[in-house]
Amino acid sequence: MTTSAPRSSKSDAPPPAPPGLEAAAFAVFLAVAVLPIAASLAYSFLYTIGLAGLLQHGLTAATWVTVLSSRELWKSLGLSVAVAATVCALAAGGGLLLALALRRQLSRGPLSYAIYLPLALPGTVAAFLGFQILSPAGLLSRLAYRLGVTGSLAAFPALTNDRWAIGIVATEAGLALPFFALLFAQLYESERVADFDALSRTLGASRAQSFWRVAVPLLLDAGASNVLLLFVAALGAYEVPLLLGRQSPQMLSVLAMQKFQRFDLSQKPQAFVIAILYTALSLGVIQRALAHRRRRGRLDLR
Amino acid sequence: MPRDRVASRRRLAAPAAMLAALAVSALCALPPALLLLLSFTHGWPFPEIWPRRLRLDLWAAVVRGGEGAGGGALGGVFLTSLALSCAVGTIATAVAYVTAKHIAYHRLRERLLLLAYAPFVMSPVVLGVALLYLYLRLGLAGSFAGVALAQILFAAGYGVVFFNGFWNREKRDYEELVRTLGGGTGQLYARVLLPLSRDALRLCFFQTFLLSWFQYGLTLLIGGGAVQTLPMKVFDYLFEANLGYAAVAGCLLVLPPVALLWVNRRLLWRIG
Numbered sequence: 001m002t003t004s005a006p007r008s009s010k011s012d013a014p015p016p017a018p019p020g021l022e023a024a025a026f027a028v029f030l031a032v033a034v035l036p037i038a039a040s041l042a043y044s045f046l047y048t049i050g051l052a053g054l055l056q057h058g059l060t061a062a063t064w065v066t067v068l069s070s071r072e073l074w075k076s077l078g079l080s081v082a083v084a085a086t087v088c089a090l091a092a093g094g095g096l097l098l099a100l101a102l103r104r105q106l107s108r109g110p111l112s113y114a115i116y117l118p119l120a121l122p123g124t125v126a127a128f129l130g131f132q133i134l135s136p137a138g139l140l141s142r143l144a145y146r147l148g149v150t151g152s153l154a155a156f157p158a159l160t161n162d163r164w165a166i167g168i169v170a171t172e173a174g175l176a177l178p179f180f181a182l183l184f185a186q187l188y189e190s191e192r193v194a195d196f197d198a199l200s201r202t203l204g205a206s207r208a209q210s211f212w213r214v215a216v217p218l219l220l221d222a223g224a225s226n227v228l229l230l231f232v233a234a235l236g237a238y239e240v241p242l243l244l245g246r247q248s249p250q251m252l253s254v255l256a257m258q259k260f261q262r263f264d265l266s267q268k269p270q271a272f273v274i275a276i277l278y279t280a281l282s283l284g285v286i287q288r289a290l291a292h293r294r295r296r297g298r299l300d301l302r
Numbered sequence: 303m304p305r306d307r308v309a310s311r312r313r314l315a316a317p318a319a320m321l322a323a324l325a326v327s328a329l330c331a332l333p334p335a336l337l338l339l340l341s342f343t344h345g346w347p348f349p350e351i352w353p354r355r356l357r358l359d360l361w362a363a364v365v366r367g368g369e370g371a372g373g374g375a376l377g378g379v380f381l382t383s384l385a386l387s388c389a390v391g392t393i394a395t396a397v398a399y400v401t402a403k404h405i406a407y408h409r410l411r412e413r414l415l416l417l418a419y420a421p422f423v424m425s426p427v428v429l430g431v432a433l434l435y436l437y438l439r440l441g442l443a444g445s446f447a448g449v450a451l452a453q454i455l456f457a458a459g460y461g462v463v464f465f466n467g468f469w470n471r472e473k474r475d476y477e478e479l480v481r482t483l484g485g486g487t488g489q490l491y492a493r494v495l496l497p498l499s500r501d502a503l504r505l506c507f508f509q510t511f512l513l514s515w516f517q518y519g520l521t522l523l524i525g526g527g528a529v530q531t532l533p534m535k536v537f538d539y540l541f542e543a544n545l546g547y548a549a550v551a552g553c554l555l556v557l558p559p560v561a562l563l564w565v566n567r568r569l570l571w572r573i574g
Contacts, residue, residue: 021487022407025400026414029462032397033455034417037424040432053435098326105323113564114327117334120559122516124533125552128540129333132340137348139336145349153348178330229422236425238519239533243540253427253519260431275428283423290419294412 041279044272054265063269073274075249077281083165083172083241083251084234090173092227095180096219099188100211106185115178123175123239130171130244134159160244167244168251172234180223180230187222188215222296228289232282252278334556340549360546364554376535376547380554383515383531386446390453391511395503397454398461398510405462406469418462421455429456430523437524444528452524453517457510464506468499508562515559 046052050060067073098106105111121129133139141156150156160167188194193215200210220227241251250258252274260271344357367377405414424432433452434443442448473495480490496503518533525531532555539548 022400022404025397026404028397029401029458030417032451033458034420036433036436036455037420037429040429040436043435044432102319102323102326105319109323110327111323111330114330116563117330117560120556120563121333122518122533122555122559124516124518124536125337125555126333128536128548128552129337132336132545133333142349142351146351174333232422233425236428238425238427239537243537253425256431257427257519257523271431275424275431278428279424282425286419286423290416 041276044275048269048272048276050269053269055269063273067270067273067277072249072255073277076252076255076274077277079165079249080235080252083168083237084231086169087172087176087234088227088231090169091176091180091230092220092223094173094177095182096184096216098177098181099184099219100215102181103185103188106181115181118175118178121175123237126171126175127240127243130167130174130240131160134167134170134244136160161246163246165241165245168237168241171240171244172237176230176234180226183223183226184219187219191218191222193218225289225292228285228292232285235282235285236278334560337549337552337556340545341553343546343549360550364550375530376532376551376554379530379532379535379551382446382529383555384558386450386453386529386531387511387514389450390457390514391507393450394454394457394461394510395507397458398506399465399499399503401458402462402465403469406466407474415463415466418459418466421459425519426456426517427519427523430520433520434523443524444526446529449521449525449529449531452520453514456517456520457513460513461506461510464509465502468502473498505566508566511562512559515555 043052047055048063050057050063102111106115131138135141136153136156136158138160140159141150141153144150144156145152158166159170196214196218197210200214201207205213236253237251238253238257241254245251245254249255256271256274256278259267259274262268339353341360342356342358343353344355346353364376402418405411405418408414421429430452433455437443437448437452440448442451476494476498477490480494485493516533517531518537521529521531522534525534527534532551535551536548536555539545539551
């Protein structure tokens with residue numbers, strides 16, 4: 001039996017003033033979550049311009065000039081963006097394909113249980129397993145050797161700590177793909193894709209036209225904000241690139257951490273510059289995700 | 303398309319889909335299965351497909367407990383991680399539940415919701431780099447409370463976003479009805495809102511628990527090595543080239559999420 005709330009006659013009136021408990025919780029949230037971030041960012045910025053920290057020598061833009069003119073930063077940024085974009089494309093594309101091809105199996109049968117297993121793997125364990133599967137002495141290499149594809153350990157192509165970041169991309173996409181399969185399978189129901197598909201077929205669309213011009217755009221549009229959030233997560237990933245990435249170029253989080261932990265104190269402000277640049281980049285992406293949700297009415301009180 | 307061709311195509315598609323589902327299931331099960339196998343492995347040289355010998359002594363060391371660099375310390379680290387994640391999950395869920403209500407019914411809800419996304423703007427490592435000075439000044443760095451607070455920062459932001467959709471017009475109508483009938487805040491929560499929120503609260507706790515359980519970079523920076531959690535032990539063992547204990551620590555790290563996912567599977571499907 002389903003029940004519905006009695007409609008208030010004042011439902012269109014402005015909301016009442018917030019009661020004390022909620023306002024107090026909001027104040028706690030501001031104090032615990034928002035203010036420390038704001039304070040940390042302000043301190044980081046002051047550190048980079050020489051107005052705070054151990055190295056303060058008065059206002060200077062030297063650190064910013066050094067970092068912004070270094071090839072290391074731009075290579076790292078390029079690698080991070082490329083990895084994050086590829087992870088998003090593979091995870092969202094693969095998830096979409098799974099959701100559309102195996103929708104029934106995702107809700108019952110062995111797949112409905114197994115699909116959750118990768119979601120239980122943290123970045124640390126995923127990086128460890130990625131290495132155990134993809135490295136030259138890993139499981140794939142052993143299989144290739146047994147099948148006669150390779151003749152030795154050295155003949156196996158570099159899939160970890162490699163130039164193209166294949167190990168990072170494969171591991172992170174493998175972690176995110178099941179989430180997107182489940183998300184798109186759920187969106188298929190909530191966005192009534194089956195109804196639109198049937199309608200388009202009734203109006204004369206072929207199976208392929210209905211798939212490419214109705215189902216895929218509907219699902220991608222509904223899941224776009226999640227894809228953008230995955231982009232931010234992949235951009236800031238640390239554990240997987242730390243273990244499966246190369247020493248140079250490094251992804252942004254690894255580079256920031258390395259500069260922060262060096263004995264050379266002059267590298268510390270550079271870590272803060274990278275942190276601020278990363279924050280600005282991800283802020284832009286999150287704003288786009290929120291704008292997308294707003295357009296779809298997901299932020300309205302319903 | 304003739305009806306018999308459609309029917310024969312469907313007959314072919316069903317076994318193909320079943321096979322594909324089995325293949326994907328096997329791929330999903332491979333990483334956890336490999337992790338478990340590695341925790342029992344004793345000698346697995348290239349190009350063997352299966353380990354030469356299996357052993358139980360690594361797990362036995364964990365069960366025996368004790369101190370030291372071996373597996374004995376893992377039991378204690380497991381309990382520290384569990385206590386940390388339970389504390390973070392509970393506090394973050396409670397704060398987020400009420401904060402999200404404040405934001406959802408506020409006339410500036412869209413702008414205030416942006417604040418909830420603030421922790422996501424920075425990666426945990428980048429945030430840790432920026433936060434460390436503040437935590438050092440407050441005397442929180444290197445302590446359990448400091449690590450918990452840093453993780454709550456993330457988890458509470460997530461929780462507010464999670465509950466944003468929960469606080470809708472229907473809940474507000476219930477609330478107004480309770481108040482019209484003379485109910486106080488305590489009665490409103492105890493008799494109406496909390497019973498209505500049971501599933502959402504459980505799922506939020508589960509997800510914030512996992513956010514904390516999986517956290518590595520932030521714990522490493524704020525904890526400074528004084529607060530040891532399972533993700534840190536996995537990397538510690540890996541950097542020592544101690545693959546067996548890394549796999550054992552990995553298994554301990556994966557077991558609770560698998561159990562929670564199993565219990566909450568239907569809930570995730572319904573609410574997620």
